[in-house]
Amino acid sequence: MSDRWVEAEFETIFREHYQRIVRVTRRVLQRDSEAEEVCAEVFLRLYRSGPGVASGGLVGGWLYRTATRASIDALRANRRHGVEEELECDAFLQSEGLAEDPLTRLLRQERIVEVREVLAKLKVEKAQLLLLRHSGLSYQEIAEAMQLGFNSVGTRLARAEAEFSALYERHQRRSSKTPQLQTAKEGQ
Amino acid sequence: MKHAEVNRGVLRGYLDGELDSGRLAAVEQHLKSCNVCSGELATLRHHVARVRDGLDQLPDLPDADNSATAWSAFQKKREDWMDSRQNKWTLWQKLSLAGGCVGVAVMVLVLTVAPVRAWAESLLAIFRVERFTVLEINPAALKNNGLQNNQLLNQAIGRVLSDEVTVTQSPQRPRLIADATTASKVAGFPVQLLPSETPSSLLLESGAGMNMKLDRDRIQSILDEAGRSDLRIPASVDGAIVGVRVPAGVMAFYGNCGDEASRMMGEAVTSQGTKNPSATKEHSIVVHVGGADKPVPNAGASANQVSQANTVRTGDKPGQEADATCVSLFELPSPIVSAPQEIDPAQIAQIALQFLGMSANDAASFTQTVDWTSTLVLPVVRGESKYEQVHVNGNEGALLRSANQRQSDHFSLMWVDNGIVFALNGTGDDTTAINLASQLE
Numbered sequence: 001m002s003d004r005w006v007e008a009e010f011e012t013i014f015r016e017h018y019q020r021i022v023r024v025t026r027r028v029l030q031r032d033s034e035a036e037e038v039c040a041e042v043f044l045r046l047y048r049s050g051p052g053v054a055s056g057g058l059v060g061g062w063l064y065r066t067a068t069r070a071s072i073d074a075l076r077a078n079r080r081h082g083v084e085e086e087l088e089c090d091a092f093l094q095s096e097g098l099a100e101d102p103l104t105r106l107l108r109q110e111r112i113v114e115v116r117e118v119l120a121k122l123k124v125e126k127a128q129l130l131l132l133r134h135s136g137l138s139y140q141e142i143a144e145a146m147q148l149g150f151n152s153v154g155t156r157l158a159r160a161e162a163e164f165s166a167l168y169e170r171h172q173r174r175s176s177k178t179p180q181l182q183t184a185k186e187g188q
Numbered sequence: 189m190k191h192a193e194v195n196r197g198v199l200r201g202y203l204d205g206e207l208d209s210g211r212l213a214a215v216e217q218h219l220k221s222c223n224v225c226s227g228e229l230a231t232l233r234h235h236v237a238r239v240r241d242g243l244d245q246l247p248d249l250p251d252a253d254n255s256a257t258a259w260s261a262f263q264k265k266r267e268d269w270m271d272s273r274q275n276k277w278t279l280w281q282k283l284s285l286a287g288g289c290v291g292v293a294v295m296v297l298v299l300t301v302a303p304v305r306a307w308a309e310s311l312l313a314i315f316r317v318e319r320f321t322v323l324e325i326n327p328a329a330l331k332n333n334g335l336q337n338n339q340l341l342n343q344a345i346g347r348v349l350s351d352e353v354t355v356t357q358s359p360q361r362p363r364l365i366a367d368a369t370t371a372s373k374v375a376g377f378p379v380q381l382l383p384s385e386t387p388s389s390l391l392l393e394s395g396a397g398m399n400m401k402l403d404r405d406r407i408q409s410i411l412d413e414a415g416r417s418d419l420r421i422p423a424s425v426d427g428a429i430v431g432v433r434v435p436a437g438v439m440a441f442y443g444n445c446g447d448e449a450s451r452m453m454g455e456a457v458t459s460q461g462t463k464n465p466s467a468t469k470e471h472s473i474v475v476h477v478g479g480a481d482k483p484v485p486n487a488g489a490s491a492n493q494v495s496q497a498n499t500v501r502t503g504d505k506p507g508q509e510a511d512a513t514c515v516s517l518f519e520l521p522s523p524i525v526s527a528p529q530e531i532d533p534a535q536i537a538q539i540a541l542q543f544l545g546m547s548a549n550d551a552a553s554f555t556q557t558v559d560w561t562s563t564l565v566l567p568v569v570r571g572e573s574k575y576e577q578v579h580v581n582g583n584e585g586a587l588l589r590s591a592n593q594r595q596s597d598h599f600s601l602m603w604v605d606n607g608i609v610f611a612l613n614g615t616g617d618d619t620t621a622i623n624l625a626s627q628l629e
Contacts, residue, residue, distance in 0.1 A: 018255040027246040069409050115242040124405045134243040139206045155197030165238040
């Protein structure tokens, strides 16, 4: 196998997978521009690595694995650098068909921030597993993407879910102790 | 199905419909009579629901396909990368003697060289360079993974570093210095130069320092993304703080070295992105304070005086090539790297060597032959460079030459004497190289 991509072949792969991969990065990262940048970086890594990088499996799996890890890395870096999440842009909310009032939108944004905080606290592999499964990958696809044995996917997924669940509930309990927004919403 | 066979993974697969029909039926049958497994299944269901509830909150993108726009943007990004790769390979070639600039080579060794090795060699309790040894790298192995992914690695490591590094001393652009006495005073160590020769340029390279916190997961991800998931970074690395301090050094150029010194100053300016407009590449002041055959009258002028003159007096034509009379010398006290004692440098080095393309057995054998707390390993690509171990004033050194026939008379000699790292570049046979090195005073 050549160690360089055939341009047409690479473009086909790009166009075939881009939308799915950018969806993953967009879920993890707050800004569209950062999600697209991370996504482009992932494809650039694929290009640099040559076609042999996915010779043992499907290129889609490699892309999913690299994209989820790069997104989590960027998310954690943002948190380390104290980058605060801002309200999602109107374009996103409109795209979701959400004709929400500002307070509802704020509550929704708070929940998004909580989920991302929990993802950032998990070990990277666990966060990846959750994202891949939630993106609809089968156990076989997850096994190929993460280079795991098929039989270990269920066990690892269960562990990751248990940890996410515990952290998420802890976050929510903490939020419920400071229910300014919720109270404000209820008082409306 | 026995109770012991119905573990959490099987139950999780059952929930997702990932079991084959035979196992599915067996699990269903078992669940009817096992309260423990039924309870476990309920717990798993709860966790799955919590995760779905959480991840469903995350935003999705509109269905509109913008991959065509993204492809155009990607092509531009790729072109930028290709341009930068061209520049990076020039540096690497310099390291393997194709370029032939000792100053750059050593600074590359110390600061930016071989990113695949940099973090590994840094993980030493206290690292001081006391000797060099040469590691011959098989280029075929590199093509498969190692340096073929140099750019990927540079960026990945750059990302790790940019997140984790605290610069304790920022490197400054090299500046001209008047003479050895001044150089010794400013650099803080006794500078040695060739006797009876006036350097055509004498530059002071500032020191640099940084601390970085290592994150095992992130480092492992670099290996994973380079397709080397088989190599595992030990847990002891996680959270370790590694400190790197590079003392100030001196570069001396003799004979006709073309515009090597000015290019180095220009490169340094460019790479540091200084905000001082007078220090841009176009405006940098490049002065050769003399020549081996024709010292200029004001060779003793201070760097400040020269700077204030704000004139360019190279005595060379722009873009002039160095000739066989060019000799360059770089010296600096050994860089020092510190790291927690629990990190095993040999273990890390072994991983790095395998990443470079060595087999596990070869890496283990080579690792045992090197004292990783005091040896700087020079990677030499087989077929591109020739090397041999030599002695300079009783100290072990490495003499390297280009394998290219046209450049094979060009040497680079590196050795360590009393804690000072030296690199001497020039043209001539082995005896010439070692004689020159022996004359330093």
